[in-house]
Amino acid sequence: MTTRSKHSSGEDRKLAKTLKESKAPAISRAAAVLRLLGKSETPLGLQAIVRELGLVPSTCLYVLRALVAEEFVAFDPDTKRYSLEAGVLTLARHWLRRNQFTDLVQPELDRLSQAFDVTMLGVNIVGLDHMIVVAVSQSGNNFQLSAQIGSRFPALISATGRCLAAFGGYSEDELEERFNALRWDDPPTLEDWKGQVEQTRAQGFGVDKGNYISGVTVVAAPVWKTRGHPGHPGHAVVATGIGSAMKRNGLPQLQKALLSTARTLTQQLGGESL
Amino acid sequence: MTTRSKHSSGEDRKLAKTLKESKAPAISRAAAVLRLLGKSETPLGLQAIVRELGLVPSTCLYVLRALVAEEFVAFDPDTKRYSLEAGVLTLARHWLRRNQFTDLVQPELDRLSQAFDVTMLGVNIVGLDHMIVVAVSQSGNNFQLSAQIGSRFPALISATGRCLAAFGGYSEDELEERFNALRWDDPPTLEDWKGQVEQTRAQGFGVDKGNYISGVTVVAAPVWKTRGHPGHPGHAVVATGIGSAMKRNGLPQLQKALLSTARTLTQQLGGESL
DNA sequence: ACACCTTATTCAATATATAGAATACTATTC
DNA sequence: GAATAGTATTCTATATATTGAATAAGGTGT
Numbered sequence: 001m002t003t004r005s006k007h008s009s010g011e012d013r014k015l016a017k018t019l020k021e022s023k024a025p026a027i028s029r030a031a032a033v034l035r036l037l038g039k040s041e042t043p044l045g046l047q048a049i050v051r052e053l054g055l056v057p058s059t060c061l062y063v064l065r066a067l068v069a070e071e072f073v074a075f076d077p078d079t080k081r082y083s084l085e086a087g088v089l090t091l092a093r094h095w096l097r098r099n100q101f102t103d104l105v106q107p108e109l110d111r112l113s114q115a116f117d118v119t120m121l122g123v124n125i126v127g128l129d130h131m132i133v134v135a136v137s138q139s140g141n142n143f144q145l146s147a148q149i150g151s152r153f154p155a156l157i158s159a160t161g162r163c164l165a166a167f168g169g170y171s172e173d174e175l176e177e178r179f180n181a182l183r184w185d186d187p188p189t190l191e192d193w194k195g196q197v198e199q200t201r202a203q204g205f206g207v208d209k210g211n212y213i214s215g216v217t218v219v220a221a222p223v224w225k226t227r228g229h230p231g232h233p234g235h236a237v238v239a240t241g242i243g244s245a246m247k248r249n250g251l252p253q254l255q256k257a258l259l260s261t262a263r264t265l266t267q268q269l270g271g272e273s274l
Numbered sequence: 275m276t277t278r279s280k281h282s283s284g285e286d287r288k289l290a291k292t293l294k295e296s297k298a299p300a301i302s303r304a305a306a307v308l309r310l311l312g313k314s315e316t317p318l319g320l321q322a323i324v325r326e327l328g329l330v331p332s333t334c335l336y337v338l339r340a341l342v343a344e345e346f347v348a349f350d351p352d353t354k355r356y357s358l359e360a361g362v363l364t365l366a367r368h369w370l371r372r373n374q375f376t377d378l379v380q381p382e383l384d385r386l387s388q389a390f391d392v393t394m395l396g397v398n399i400v401g402l403d404h405m406i407v408v409a410v411s412q413s414g415n416n417f418q419l420s421a422q423i424g425s426r427f428p429a430l431i432s433a434t435g436r437c438l439a440a441f442g443g444y445s446e447d448e449l450e451e452r453f454n455a456l457r458w459d460d461p462p463t464l465e466d467w468k469g470q471v472e473q474t475r476a477q478g479f480g481v482d483k484g485n486y487i488s489g490v491t492v493v494a495a496p497v498w499k500t501r502g503h504p505g506h507p508g509h510a511v512v513a514t515g516i517g518s519a520m521k522r523n524g525l526p527q528l529q530k531a532l533l534s535t536a537r538t539l540t541q542q543l544g545g546e547s548l
Numbered sequence: 549a550c551a552c553c554t555t556a557t558t559c560a561a562t563a564t565a566t567a568g569a570a571t572a573c574t575a576t577t578c
Numbered sequence: 579g580a581a582t583a584g585t586a587t588t589c590t591a592t593a594t595a596t597t598g599a600a601t602a603a604g605g606t607g608t
Contacts, residue, residue, distance in 0.1 A: 018343065023595065026300035026565080027340035038368030047585055056567050061587070066301035069292065071400050072365075077505075080574095080586070084369040086398040086406040091346075092366030093424025094312030095358040124360040126345050132360040150367025231351075297565065300595080321555055333596055335557070354556070354604090 012054035029055060029063050034072060034084070043074075043081035092150075101223070101235050102135050104268055108237070108261050109137035116254045118241035123153075125164055125234055128178060131155050157182055159220035160236045162206030165197040167222050168232035185214040205259050210243055217243040219255055221262035225269045235269075237262050286328035303329060303337050308346060308358070317348075317355035366424075375497070375509050376409050378542055382511070382535050383411035390528045392515035397427075399438055399508055402452060405429050431456055433494035434510045436480030439471045441496050442506035459488040479533050484517055491517040493529055495536035499543045509543075511536050 015032050019025045032053050037044060046064065050057050064082055067073035071087035096102060105122035113120040122135035133151040155164055156178050165175050179190060188196070188211050200206040205221040212218060218240045222233035239246075239258055246254065289306050293299040306327050311318060320338065324331050338356055341347035345361035370376060379396035387394040396409035407425040429438055430452050439449050453464060462470070462485050474480040479495040486492060492514045496507035513520075513532055520528065 022340050022343070023336035024300045024304075024340040025595080026298045027304045027337065028344065030298075030301045030304065031344040031346070034365055038365055041372070045585075046587090057585090058568080058587075058589090059566055062297035062565080063301065066296050066298040069296070070302065070305035071404060071406075072305070074400075084365065084372065085400060086369065086373075086408050087400065087404075087426075088362065088365040088369050089406060089408060089424040090426050091308055091312055091358065091362040091424075093422055095360065095362050098315070098358065099360075126348075126359060126361065130345060130361075132345075132363060134360050134363060148367055150363040150365075152361075152364050299565080319555070320557090330597055331556075332558080332598080336595080 012052070015053060026063060026066075029053075029059070030067055033060070033063055033067065033082075034088075037073065037082060037084050040083075043076060043079065043083035045079075045081050049082070099134070101225075101265075101269065104265055105135050105235075105237060106137070108265070109135055112237075112239065112254075112257060112261065113137040113139045115257070116239065116241075116246075116249055118239045118246065118249075118254070121238040121240065123160060123236050123238055125155060125160070125232060125236060127232070128155050128164075128168070128170065128174070131160055131164075131236070154178075154182055157184070158212035159206040159208040159218040160238055162193075162197050162200045162208065163220050163222040163236055164232060165193075166201040166206065170232075184211050186211050203255075205255055205262070207255075215243055216240060217246045217251070219251075219258055221258045223262050223265045223269065225266075235265070237265065286326070289327060300337060300340075303327075303333070304341055307334070307337055307341065307356075308362075311347065311356060311358050314357075317350060317353065317357035319353075319355050323356070373408070375499075375539075375543065378539055379409050379509075379511060380411070382539070383409055386511075386513065386528075386531060386535065387411040387413045389531070390513065390515075390520075390523055392513045392520065392523075392528070395512040395514065397434060397510050397512055399429060399434070399506060399510060401506070402429050402438075402442070402444065402448070405434055405438075405510070428452075428456055431458070432486035433480040433482040433492040434512055436467075436471050436474045436482065437494050437496040437510055438506060439467075440475040440480065444506075458485050460485050477529075479529055479536070481529075489517055490514060491520045491525070493525075493532055495532045497536050497539045497543065499540075509539070511539065 011032075015028065018028045022028055033049060036049060036052055044052075046057060046061055049055070049064070050060050053060070055063075064073060064075070068075045068082075068085075071085050074083050074085040075081075076083075101124070102122065109120035109122055112118070117139045119139065120137045121133050123131045124134050125131045130152045131154075133149055133153075136149055153160075155161060156175070161182075176190065179193060196206070205219060208218040208220075210216060218238060220236045220238040223235040223237060225234040237258055239254055241249075285306075289302065292302045296302055307323060310323060310326055318326075320331060320335055323329070323338070324334050327334070329337075338347060338349070342349045342356075342359075345359050348357050348359040349355075350357075375398070376396065383394035383396055386392070391413045393413065394411045395407050397405045398408050399405045404426045405428075407423055407427075410423055427434075429435060430449070435456075450464065453467060470480070479493060482492040482494075484490060492512060494510045494512040497509040497511060499508040511532055513528055515523075
């Protein structure tokens, strides 16, 4: 690469790094294109994609053609614009069919969101990178806290992040590096955060009081997929709501209920796999 | 490729062809792997994937590692098995957000499934290859006809296929070749089918009386996304139900309602894009 | 505990996917 | 309507992704 891109958008920095390491760079490019098309409000032309991701036009064109052939991307020959195609639904359907966690959490989320008037989430923890919301239940009374199935968050953020830091078995250094990359509404200091992680380890669940989103309290409890709890927790059950309202409705009770639900789920998942 | 695979499963034939043509074969491989993992009831090891798809182990390993890095595939280090990861949900969510057809059809599907006691589908027609179910409404009274969001079908099958054949503007030869590859419960002859396609063109909707699935009648009407109807229809509204029951409940009325709904949707979609 | 078989992973040679320039096409401005 | 600017696409040399063999790791049965 001779000429440095004008505005290396952070995203394309990460992409560039992945490309060098990988033995299948076309796949990283394809993933980047798919995510970009997902984010975009409108269909995009080749040039727009190239600019945003810092790719070579010809290469990008081949990637797009392959994705069109695989029915993951739709191409409008008139406007020469690309967008996501319905093919991505097929993969999601298959994932949902095979996933026992979603089936098991859903009724629990419904129960808890009703009982405590909060928004409940079930999330998959993919690794140190991201967690993904896989199930949602809204209480209906409170106004809609925007969190949809499929949403991705940085793994160490908010209450769930404290759980992962506490139980993931990662090194201090690694956690610190990742912590520094996080974006919060009201960031805790590293010291504060480490204390909260320690507390999470002690009490078995994590709490975020307005750090991630001002005024919003988040409580999360980890769920493992194997009985002996090796490695990091694979899932979490999460409750979110307006801080003041949650205090009124009994935060301690909610925390207890959440913890008990998470433990039950861990048992159910673990039993399945033995 | 020196040694011919023992059981070239038809799927891997198609894959092999795509690989030769494409300038980004890694993407075709990745797509094949994702679809295989989707179909599979259990997580798969490298060897199993290699065998099924006719790939080279080392290459396949690199593909899998890239897909794991992109969070589309989950890897269990203990069992060394691969499965779909929740990341695929994220793409599906984005597709659903941006898609106006799904939003527009859903209430119509609900209305019609109630009124006629049938299972209603909204489908995307990707091209001559596949159509994909993107919205469903069950009447609840009849037993569940299995059709889920994300399901893929060959584009020319059943009633929707007759619509595509009638209005897609494809050549006789191309249609005939594709027709011969279709699998029906009770296949029509090519002559019969051509007649039915002709009729579909005349009346504006297609009907399948037990050809695709014995005893099940399917009615489909095409929906275009542009006002002037160039190219092939992008979507269809589909009604399915037990043949005898549909006759009892008034097939002509259903056909009329379906056609009118499809026309309204075409107008709404067309108006949007002008 | 050993040998055997299966499966995963690394490694080095080469076929080829990729980058960059050249070309064709489309839209816009004067 | 010609000229211009922007975009998509083709073309070709070369860096590298892919291959097939070699190695390592894991599991199974005796």
